[in-house]
Amino acid sequence: MNRRTFIKYASVTAGLGLIASYPVFIERYLLQVNRYRIPVKNLPSFFEGFTIVHITDLHYGTLNSLHFLEKVIRRANSIPRDLTVCTGHYIHEFNSTRQIDTIWPIVGQLKAPYGVLSILGNHDHWGDTARSIYWLDRTKQNIRHTTKCITKDKEQLWFIGAGDLWEDHIPLPHLMNNIPESACKIVLAHNPDTADTECDRVDLMLSGHTHGGQVHLPLIGSPVLPVKNKNYSFGLKQSKKGMPVFISKGIGWALYPVRFNCMPEIAVLELTRGV
8 A cells, every 4th residue: 555545544534533433522512502582471571581591411420521510510600590490310320329429519509690490300310319309408409399489579480390200200280289370380390201291281391301312313303312202302392282391402411422413502591471
């Protein structure tokens, strides 16, 4: 093989190696801040423009370093916002509290003028339910299985913390029985399939769990989604009952450590009055 041929083949091999490594070693760390304008039909007028930073699926652990996740938290705290919400999956390991005790002091640094509201996902239960709940309480972010009312000039916006659909689901009507029927209600539910369970009127659901499929192919979409309703990939969707469901692409990975055409995101949701 002469020198010119060697260089040609070496260049092709290097190029193919770069293409193959891109989803594993590059795109997974290309953090985006994506902004969405979300119409909410029953939104009180004083909450027009209310801004929520939505973080989900950090998945601290193998190939998702603490250094990268610290960057995520710092970036979230730098965004102008009214409220921050986290919809689960903080860790990756099973039957251990090690990752829980490492990531939660970082998550506990989140802040916002109207507070931080967090729930759990299935991986958090698979790690250790009791320890995950301990950190929810210690950071004062816990809205799991409860509600919180935010008031602006006597107008109310209610947040409901759903359990994880696979591990500790409680029917939404039970969680909302203390909320006025006419109130504007936003549910935090790790798994978007929760939107297809028994529920009363909900004005918006915020979810994660899917990671946007991690791979999103042109004309095909996301081939692998860990949900029953395959419409729930990412972005603003509508449930079978007509409920708006926003699904963030999240930060980390679950089944395979790649992202392609589906960069990790911090979602910034500006609420506006819908019709």
